[in-house]
Amino acid sequence: MKSPEKFVYVFGSNRSEGAAAMKNLLGGKGANLAEMCRLGITVPSGFTISTEACTAFTEQGRDAVFELIQGEVLAGVKFLETEMGKSFGDASDPLLLSVRSGARASMPGMMDTILNLGLNDEAVLGLARKTNDARFAWDSYRRFVQMYGDVVMGLKPVSKEDHDPFEVIIDMVKAQKGVKLDTDLDADDLKELVQRFKSLIRARIGRDFPTDPWEQLWGAVWAVFESWNNERACVYRELNDIPASWGTAVNVQVMVFGNLGDSSATGVAFSRDAGTGEDLFNGEFLVNAQGEDVVAGIRTPQQVSLVGSQRWAELALVSEEERQLHYPSLQELMPDIYQQLLHAETTLENHFRDMQDIEFTIQQGKLWMLQTRNGKRTGSAMVRIAMEMLQQGMIDEKTALQRVVPDRLNELLHPIFDPGARKAAVILARGLPASPGAATGQIVFHADEAETWAKAGKDVILVRQETSPEDLRGMSVARGILTARGGMTSHAAVVARGMGKCCVSGAGAVHVDLKARTMSIGEAVYHEGDWISLDGSAGEVYAGQIATKDAELSGDFGKLMALTDKYKRMDIRANADTPDEAMVARNFGATGIGLCRTEHMFFEGARILAVREMILADNEAGRRKALAKLLPMQRGDFEGLFREMHDLPVTIRLLDPPLHEFLPHDEANQRTMAAEMGVSLGKIRMRVEELHEFNPMMGHRGCRLGISYPEITEMQARAVFEAALNVRAAGIHVKTEIMVPLVGTVREFNAQADVIRRTAATVFAERGETLDYLLGSMIETPRGALMADSIARQAEFFSFGTNDLTQMTLGFSRDDAGKFLPEYLKRGIYEHDPFRSIDQKGVGVLVQMAVEKGRSVRPDLEVGVCGEHGGDPVSVAFFDQAGLDYVSCSPYRVPIARLAAAQAAIAS
Structure with missing residues (x-):
């Protein structure tokens, strides 16, 4: 790795070397701290060690990075000493620091904040003299030893059933004193806690708690870098597709204290409601507390705003008198500070043009802003905030669409x-x-x-x-x-x-x-x-x-979906096999059915018996007899789909899975089948053995079945055409598309196309009327993609079956890859699960090649995708770039795909 010229960036009252635009380098927290300084908002001075230092730490190790950044960190501390008029390590008037992690994406699971860094047995006495508050000084020291011992030195509970060992000691001291609350402990009690904590660390960790402030600081910096690759951070990155290469920044700031008496406090606030999206300033705070107290869940916090406090009181079922006595809002308790905070959050939301999540501390009547970031929010809040900010003129339509994460719409649909x-x-x-x-x-x-x-x-x-x-x-x-x-x-x-x-x-x-x-x-x-x-x-x-x-979708959701239709280029269809699924898809805005899996219709009720009768038949006549029983059932299924979709296209895939999937493989169910069908158990066993395949994924399935048993294709084609004509007779416009699966050569396609076209001619002659329809091919084998120009001379549309195309291209069985794929992802062999997001460098190249080759001989070739990737936002963006006409996904992912398609069109 080539070393950058600069690793450390300072920010303070008169100087800010960073800015919001430097988020990738400084992390979200560091970039926004620098930006707040530029806006004139009161922020404790500090410096940020860049994400590039973390990357170097991962690649080169601690010693190499120490050599790289030592001088700049020393200069950063000198800057803070100048800002505060104090010296780091001065026991008589100690300069105390906080150390926080801060990646470019907010990352729960990384190192917790370290507060009060710089305290030791001498400095705590100096702090007590300087503040004239011994209890405050020892409480700050107690907190520092507890935090540092936990998150830097690694002292954890022995087992998951055990309590925090530090909290166990606190409970013991409170029991000895006969008190219930931490705030009831005096300076001597807190001093005793510090000594007990340090003894615990020595006994459990095998080394003493560090007393040198510089050793403390470097230990905290290394702990931040190490936390980037701890298990919980890796889990979060895996869940949210955050690359390991990003790294985290380290933010070092001078301390401000929210635990300096009743005129001090600390809190977290949101410029809008993170749960509902309502344009309501809200948040929580604690008087005489430090930052982690609010979010740790140890004390029940109070509400920032009066409205929030009253709503909380209603939920908690307490009287207004009890609320005012025990849980007054910051607006009531410190009205001037509240107005300053309200002004700051308004400034920040207007500047960033997004809902802000802010942290603040009040030290003896002075407000300090510790952090701002775009706040996490629920899916429904995400939609509401985007649409209301659009209506308020804060953002434009394209920004509103880009503000909503497509997968978060899932929360609104279930x-x-x-x-x-x-x-x-x-x-x-x-x-x-x-x-x-x-x-x-x-x-x-x-x-x-x-x-x-x-x-x-x-x-x-x-x-x-x-x-x-x-x-x-x-x-x-x-x-x-x-x-x-x-x-x-x-x-x-x-x-x-x-x-x-x-x-x-x-x-x-x-x-x-x-x-x-x-x-x-x-x-x-x-x-x-x-x-x-x-x-x-x-x-x-x-x-x-x-x-x-079913969820009731809000008006904001409808407005968002209308915007997607204004900007998206691709159509969004649905994978649907029943009228109910088709109805859900249409209600969610699907513009057709991109995949009807006809085999799903074979498993219901008496149908499976007819399918099994066909499989057990000794000859074509026997198969046709069984298929005749299935014909009216399939026809009725297709009629339901055509009626539900009326003027929208319906793409019907011919039978795809191997026949063995329709037979039981355990003896108990085979005996039941034998009794139901009046055949011998031996015949069923023999047929199961005949149909057994070592690799069914690449076996006797798809168009291969139709070529071996053209009567199956004939029955399905007849059911489609008769259903379409019946529904059209009722005044419904029908758009019919028939799709041949697993095609690898044009001869396979032609063999099935001949059967379908002959059947169409027969049905049309019987009915005395004709029907327009499209006949296309699934592209789900690598050879099918390679031969796309040849196939497109005969096929009128393509639909990529990316599930099978991924399996066959990567040589991964979708059913078995779970045994090794997690390790591949963990080690970075693959960046994403290829069955979840399209493998753009491999499978994606085949898709692009097939589109180009197909349209080279048929410029108006309609091309879509109907695998699971059709509902994945990242894959949708790729398909948009590849020039596909539509994607097809499950009904409940249709809104997600619509939004992803609009975002892709805007991005391109």
Whole structure:
């Protein structure tokens, strides 16, 4: 790696070397701190060590990076000493620092913040004298040792059932004193905690807590860099497709203190509601506290705004008098500071033109801004904020479309609790509506077990006292998350909103016993595996399972979808096999059916018996007899699809899977089949053995079946044409497309096309009328892509079956790749799962080649894609660049693909 000329960038009251545009270099936090300084907002002075230093740390190691950045870090500290008029390491008047991580994308799971760095046994005495507050000084030292011992030195609970060892000691000291709250401990108690903490670290870690401020600082810097590749950060990157090559920055700032008495406080606020998107300034704060207290879920915070406080009081079911006494808002408690904060958030939202998530500290009546970033929000809030900012003139239409992450629309499209069923349900507890949505599942208390249960196909609700970054993987698979402690800005709330997970936080009536694996609410005790339901929009916890109903899409969603149609180039079709699926797709804006998998129609009711009769037949006559039973069933299926889609195209794929999939392979079901069909068990066993294939994916399937048994293709074609004519007779305009699967050579296509065209001519002659239709080919074998110009001379359209094309190009079985693909992704052999996002450098090249070759002989060739990639936003962008006419995806991903197609068109 070539070393950059500069690694450290300072920011302060009169100087800012960074800017918001330098996000990739300084990380989101560092870039925005620098930008706030440029805007004249009061920010504690500091410096940022760039992401390039982290990359060098990963590639070259600690010693090499120390040589690279040592001089610049020394200069950065000198800058802070000049700004503050203090010296780092001066025990009489110590310059204390905070150290935070900050990647270009917000990354829950990296190193937690270190506060009060620079304290030791001498400096704490100097701080006490300087502030004339011994309790404050020892509380700051206690916090520093606890944070540093945990996140830098790595002192963790011995097992997942154990409590934080530092908190265990705090509880012991409080018990000895006979007090309940940390705030009841005096300076001597806090001094005792520091000594106990340091003894614990020495006993558990095997080395002393560092007393040299420079050793403390470098230890924190290395810990930030190391946290970029810790397990929880890697999990988050994997879940959110964040490249490991980005690295993280380190932000070092002078300390400001929110725990200097009742005129001090710390908090987090949002310029708009992160859950609903409402244009309402809101947030949470704690008086006489430091930053991590607010989000750690240890104390229940107060609301920033009066409106937020009143709403919180309603949810918590406390009286207005109790609210004013125990939970007054910042607006009521410190009205001048509130107005300054309101002005700052308005300035920041107007400047960044997006909803802001800000952190602040009030030190003895002075407001300091610690951070701003584009706030995480739910899918529904994302849509509302984009559309309201468009209406308010803050952003234009293209920006509004680009503000919404396509996959987050998923949250708006899935079921919610049925009001009738919820009305009859029993409310167990109420908490804060941390992340909206509905979830029903079985109680699980540990994140790793939530993973195991989810892999077994169970719906789980992760129940915790409060969550931590170590719970990230379990949170990602849970249907919902319930915590007993924490506010709207706790870890559980923020991460759940980012994931689009339903979450109820701060349900104070809930008591969690991890060792007993129970959750108690009053006298009632619930065990692991019991069913509960969560309403994250109302903050309610219910007993048992509650029925759901389809989501009701908001007006903002409709406006967003209308914008997608204005800008997208590609059409969006749906993969649908039933009229119900077609109706859902059409309601979501699908412009046709891009894939009807006819084999899915063969498994219902009596149909499977007719299919099995065909498979067991000894000759063509026997097969035709069985197919005659299937004909009216298939015709009725197609009529339903044509009626539902009326003027939109319907693409019907001929039978694709191998015949063995329609037969049972275990003896018990084979005996049942023999009894139902009146044949011998031996005949069924013999046919199963005859149909057995070593590699069915590349076996007797697709057009190969139709070539071996043209009567199957004939029956399906007749069903299509008769259905189309019947529906047209009812006054419905029908657009029919028939697709031949697994074509690798034009001769395969022609063999099937001849059968289809002969059948069409026969049906048209019988009915005395004709019908326009298109006859096309699936391109899902590498040879099909290579021979696309030859095939296109006969086929009128192409549709890429990217599932099979990926399997055959990469040589990966989709069913077996899970055994090794996670390791490939972890080691960077593949950047993305190729079955989720199209392999652009391999499979994608075949797609581009086939489009070019096909249109070279048929310029008006219609080209689409109907694999799972049709609903993946990254793949949709690639298909737009490749010049496809449409993508086809599952009905519930149609809005996602519409938005992705619009974003792709804007980007190009």
